[in-house]
Amino acid sequence: MAQLQHKVIVGLEIHVQLCTKSKMFCGCAVEFGAEPNSRVCPVCLGMPGVLPVMNKQAYEYSVLTAMALDCRIPTFTKWDRKSYYYPDLPKNYQISQYDLPLGENGFIEIPLESGRTKRIGITRAHLEEDAGKNLHTAGNFSQVDLNRTGTPLLEIVTEPDMNSGAEVRALAVELQRMVRFLGVSEADMQKGHMRFEPNINLAILKDGVEYRTSIVEIKNLNSFRALERSVNHEEHRQLDEFLDTGKVMKMGSKTTRGWDDEREVTVLQREKEEAHDYRYFPEPDLMPVKLAPRWLDDIRSHMCELPLKRQMRYVEQYKLSDYDAGVLTAERSTADFFDEAVEAGGEPKRVCNILAQTGLRKANEKGCSIAQLGVQAIDVAKLAQEIETGRINASSAKTIFEEIVKLKANVFSRATVEDPLTVQRIAEQLNLIQKSDAGELEAIVDQIIAENPKAVEDVTSGGKKSKKAKGFLLGQVMQKTKGQANPKVVSEILAKKLG
Amino acid sequence: MEQLSAKELRDRIAAGQTSSVEATMAVFERIRQFEPTIGAYISTCEEKALEAAADVDKRIVAGEPVGQLAGVPVAVKDNMCTTFGATTCASRILENFHAPYNATVVDKLLAADAVIVGKANMDEFAMGSSTENSGLKQTVNPWDTSRVPGGSSGGAAAAVAGGLCFAALGSDTGGSIRQPASFCGVVGLKPTYGRVSRFGLVAYGSSLDQIGPITQTLADTALVLNVIAGHDPADSTSVNEAMAAACDYLEELEEPVEKLKIAIVPEYTAGADESVQRALSDAIEVYKKLGAEITEIDMPHLDYATAAYYVIATAEASSNLARYDGVHYGHRTQSPKDYVEVYSKSRAEAFGQEVKRRIMLGTYALSSGYYDAYYLKALKVRNLIRGDFTSAFEKYDCIIMPVAPTTAFKIGEKTDDPLQMYLSDIYTIGANLAGIPGISIPCGFDEDNLPVGLQILAPAFGEEKLLRIARMFEKETDWHKRTPPIV
């Protein structure tokens, strides 16, 4: 048997739709799901005589993202025309950036399942306008919807640094989290805000000789699942093909495949990369962009602590589990809310538990962010403190949290909700304050001891039954106090009395 | 009536000595009389014009404020978008195209209360030097109807010369305002690149195109420039007011430039016809008499201007004209086999020869493997030419030279020889490559009684001084007062 080892090599092109109000080069609204050809104007329709005007916001969003990707940010960039004929491209050229992208030579750290991170190189990031959409729904002709035409797209190209479907997925997820934290994209997969094109081939070591398979590009993937599975599928397909045919990479050969989501296979689209000549040349209708230091500083001032860094900080600083830290940093609003509650005096782990177990679940139910539930960060800090001191228990904290959400939903009680004493008042109203007064509890414990001589005997005799009997007595006290006794205090009293 | 300049007419209308309706009706009377011969317009809009004229008259009678061109009938080259009538670029591919918006200059004319009478003929997509490349009609020179009016703004120049309007807007990519102005004996100004908004001007060579006035007098040029100049947020290449504010070009027009220093480039212009040379020497004498100092200079890189121009302009054109594909608007071929045929057949059927030639030239120049040798090299030449002008203007106020090597040539004389035709622009192209302003003013006639134009070039954003220098000449001569025999 021949000795065979292989490694999959993947680089990724990602298109991220920026969340600007208007399009890249005209004033039309960027809007998903509007009636076809209702968000268009002479400029994005490519009418004769129109001229583009750069959307400054889109440029700033792009530069901010490139900064977050640790790219070198050139102070001089320009626009180029990329020519190709397609019905969804009204000008038959796309305004893009060719040889002077707005960011280059960066990297992104991605979390691995092992808990470690891996650095993936970023080749370049540039801004361009999106094309429209061809619709083939009506008879023997096609229609074109140009609502999407001119939407700002940030194209990010990575180095071929990924070596598994899982890593490719991790990068995509991390990038999604990053652009959301930066507030530059909604990155909503359902709306096509992120589109992926992986380039995949294999390095195969056979009998001590290394072979490379031809690069395959998979077009237009718009879910993490399809992305990961298509890479995994391609890995096996290429290995099988190599074993069958022995075919290896030829210079410049690259095939294009599509992903069949139902059959979960990649399908050949173009055998040879067509000799595309895009005839790039500088866009004469737009001035080059010069990033003056002050503008650059202004963009930089919008930088935030990035999600992976923040996740790692939570683990390090607050001793949260990697999983919990990941949950808190999935959305910027959750992480910000968490920080605020911790700042207000909540013990991090308890705050985390309240948010993860109650807050996020509730927010999910309502389809909003934690901050939009109406519970203040200070309320959560208070809840954490009350648990800490033993005045309430975790399940009461949940009840109080949900009660505040309920009150908040009723506009008339808004004033009550904003009262900093909310937590305490609701706890009292709902009788959720734990009895921790040793004197009061001692009397009840005495009563229970008197009523249950058998159990007392089991405890004092030690041995097998002791533990169970202790639990029984504790349960009796809890029952007597309708669950309001602080179990920790009761246990202490029991231990003292029964040795 | 046609003897009046635009400014004189405006003043008379404002003073109530005549009305805009009267002037507009007179213009349409002349159009009915001479347009069948001259063929200056692709379309006219009499009803709309008379309505606009009546509105101006009403407001003047009511003592309401009116714009700078109130009541003056003007023409617009048919490559500027208007919501009224078609905007065809003299191309069959846009023959029935109705723009959903006005070009910025059109809005400015309307805001100045000008009365737009029609859209002037031109070479298809402004590609040509004789207006013979129009896909829709032929325009002749009012001075000799067997000759071309020049191009590509031939319709606009012929309309002004023939009294079919009082002023017109043309566009100039390689001489398309100045050369027809010269051939038709009128004034034509190509402003500095960025001085006038290109928004709504159907692009030919985007980095070279510029809109400018074609008029009977320099005062009219100043007046129209006042109306159309200035920054436009819709055109990123239009110059910022803070960098070079447009001013009132009429205000100082009559002030001669003191200690005027003029450069001439005899070596470069040696190839011009004798009659053109003679008119140029006479013009130089006029300036000498006015106290100007004339110096011969060398512009070493201008010899390459035509070559560089035909690479840059066609490269940009090949991209600018890609949108005319039969998919979204304009001519579409009948029953295409597939979408590729929508493109290829629609374009093959509706573009004219010269347009196809330039699209092919430009596509070739931008193709991978040829880009560096053609497009990039042309850009380098362009920079050298810019440098030549910059250093000349460090010492001299302006450069004067002929507009074109010849006067108006015969219809059909050059249509079989595109290279010969390209050479009609040899003296005008430099200003487009350098982005500087240039003007053509009447400076004499040849033995066939055809007008000769004098070209004056000035530094970027130096329109104010350029117009004053030209006005010094106009005051001393009466070439501009002659009218074509047909009139």
Ligand SMILES: [Zn+2]
């Ligand atoms: Zn638009």
